[in-house]
Amino acid sequence: MKVWSYHIPTRIHFGQGILEKLEEILKGYSDTRRVLVISGSHHLKASGLEARLAELIDKTRKEPIFYTKVPPEPTVEAVEEALAFAKSVWPHIVVGVGGGSPLDVAKVVAMMLINGGRVSSLVGVYEPFKRDGIPYIAIPTTSGSGSEVTPYAVIIDPSVPRKAPIVSRRSFPVHALVDPQLTISCSPDLTARTGVDALSHCIEAFLSQKALPLTDLAAKEGARLVFQHLTDAVRDGENLELREKMALASLMGGLAIAGAGAGLIHQLGHALAVFNGISHGEAMALFMVPVLEFYGEAAQDKLEVLALQGEIDPSEFINWLRGWLASMGLPTSLRDVEYDPAWRDQMVELVMSRRSVLETLPLTPTPQDLKDLLEKMASPP
Numbered sequence: 001m002k003v004w005s006y007h008i009p010t011r012i013h014f015g016q017g018i019l020e021k022l023e024e025i026l027k028g029y030s031d032t033r034r035v036l037v038i039s040g041s042h043h044l045k046a047s048g049l050e051a052r053l054a055e056l057i058d059k060t061r062k063e064p065i066f067y068t069k070v071p072p073e074p075t076v077e078a079v080e081e082a083l084a085f086a087k088s089v090w091p092h093i094v095v096g097v098g099g100g101s102p103l104d105v106a107k108v109v110a111m112m113l114i115n116g117g118r119v120s121s122l123v124g125v126y127e128p129f130k131r132d133g134i135p136y137i138a139i140p141t142t143s144g145s146g147s148e149v150t151p152y153a154v155i156i157d158p159s160v161p162r163k164a165p166i167v168s169r170r171s172f173p174v175h176a177l178v179d180p181q182l183t184i185s186c187s188p189d190l191t192a193r194t195g196v197d198a199l200s201h202c203i204e205a206f207l208s209q210k211a212l213p214l215t216d217l218a219a220k221e222g223a224r225l226v227f228q229h230l231t232d233a234v235r236d237g238e239n240l241e242l243r244e245k246m247a248l249a250s251l252m253g254g255l256a257i258a259g260a261g262a263g264l265i266h267q268l269g270h271a272l273a274v275f276n277g278i279s280h281g282e283a284m285a286l287f288m289v290p291v292l293e294f295y296g297e298a299a300q301d302k303l304e305v306l307a308l309q310g311e312i313d314p315s316e317f318i319n320w321l322r323g324w325l326a327s328m329g330l331p332t333s334l335r336d337v338e339y340d341p342a343w344r345d346q347m348v349e350l351v352m353s354r355r356s357v358l359e360t361l362p363l364t365p366t367p368q369d370l371k372d373l374l375e376k377m378a379s380p381p
Contacts, residue, residue, distance in 0.1 A: 004212045006259045010138075010149050010172045014251065016240060019052070019139065019179045022095075026060040029135065032092035036065045038082060038106040039097040043141060044068055047185045049097065065089050070102040073277055075156045079119045083109050095137045096173075099194065100145025100280065103138050104153035107171050110136035123157045124164035126356070129171070138173035141182040143246040144194025144281060146201055146254020148176035156274060162350055163270035178251055180244040188234045192328040193281025195230040195246055199223060200284035201253030203292075205260035206306060207299050209360040215259040220309050222252030227310025234328055263361050265291045267354050268370075271347040276338040285330035286337060289322045290377055298363035334378040344374050 013021050026035065035057050037044075044050040050066060057064035067085050071078050086094070086109050094113075096106025108119065111133035122128045138148035147153075151172055152165040186194070199222070205211060206219035226249045233242040268291065269283030278286070292299065304314035312320050322332055331337050348370045351358075358364050365373075 001213075006212055006214050008149055008172055008255070008258055010174065010176050012149065012176050012178065012251070014178045014248070016181050016244065017179065018177050019182065020056070021177055022053070022137070022139070023056045023059050025137065025175050026057060026062060026093070029093060032062065034063045034065055034089060034091045035093045035095060036067060036086055036089060036091035036109075037095045037097055038067050038070060038109060039102045040070050040072070040099070041068050043098060043185070047141075047182075049141070049182065053095070053097065065091060070098065070105045072101055072279065073156060073273060074101045074105050075158060076119045076123065079105055079108050079155055083112055083119070086113055091134065093135045093137065095139060097139045097141060099140070099142040100147045100154070100197075103140060103145060103147035104155065106138070107136060107147070107153045107173070108155070108166060110134050111168065111171050119155065120157055120159065122166045123155050124162060124166075124354075126167045127169065128166065129168045132170050136171075136173045137175045137177065139177045139179070139182070140247075140250070142186055142190065142194040143180075143183050143243070143250040144197035146198065146250050146257065148173055148178060149251060149254040150258045152257075154270070158274070161274040163274050164354070178247050180240060180247040183243050183247060184238055184240070186237060188237060189329065191237055191246070192230070192234050192330060193279055193285070194250070195226055195233065195281075196285045196288070196325065196328075196330060197281045198246070198250040198253040199226040199230075200265050200288060201257045201262065202226065202249075203288070203306060204263040204265055205253070205256035207295070207302055207362050208260040208263060209362070211260045215256045218252040219256040219260075220305065222249045222256060223306050224309035225249035225252065227312065231324070231328065261357065261360055263291075263357060264294075264351070264365065267351045267357055268347070271350040272337075272339070272343075274350065275340070275343045275347070278337055282331055282337070285325045286332065286334070288325065289318060289332060290373055292318060292321070294365065294369065294373055295361075295363050302362075333381075334374065335380070339378060341378060344371060347374065
């Protein structure tokens, strides 16, 4: 067995009603005053969560400050606007609330308040920060990104263009509060998209050359939970037991990619999102089957293991997966989404530029491999 190490500094709090733990956590920061909550533009107010957070923060004799302008797919400009707002109030603690986008933006803001710099110079950079940021607490309200336990913050830079993570071991949240009750308001469509995102993390971490015994355990358990419960969670979104299963699946996926990283499904999804703004979950569904088909025998043994997690016949796994994704209304072909063949070569360049990721894949693609894959996905059946 190879020598390995795995560490995340995030304290995880999981379970129904665990949001109430925020009061106790904040009281532990006795010398702080201002708490900046960063979230998206709709969910916080519509769900009543803004009022509840304000109440919890008020109980600690701290001042709650809300920034609720994070877009669904954050750009450099969106991060800069959030950072400018943060500098205008100079918080002592940052709390990210929402899906992956608000959590990632909050993560970067907490780091840049201390480290400074330009956001555009950080996208795609590994370990850019020299100092720890201000304390950051992550509260996910979807079950998919796993951002609450990863060192990644994925940002789009339209000027390049590219979509890539800012990666730093310093950017892990100090605390993650994973409360399944907060995901009840997710629509069936959002539940499907985020659930497939969680699955993509499990699959890509399990297939990675950087996989570790611990990430394998997390990836297999996360995949099992998604295969067994996502379809039911899409149909019966108010079932708290199902929401808890999916919240745990998302957490497992995050723990897996925190150690093993993501792969080609993510790189292709990021490349396409630069051009058409496709949601991350849809992009993961779109490229999942084509990438696994490309890997072929190089990933066959591990895919058989994953298939068995969901009690799926390994010989039918790829066909089953394609039908399962389609049954939830998710795209499985470039014909299903906005796509211009003129984007192909630049998408390939973007993927091939991520050499540190390509080195971890079970089978490394050539530029021609990627061109062929995209052409096949765009061709009539």
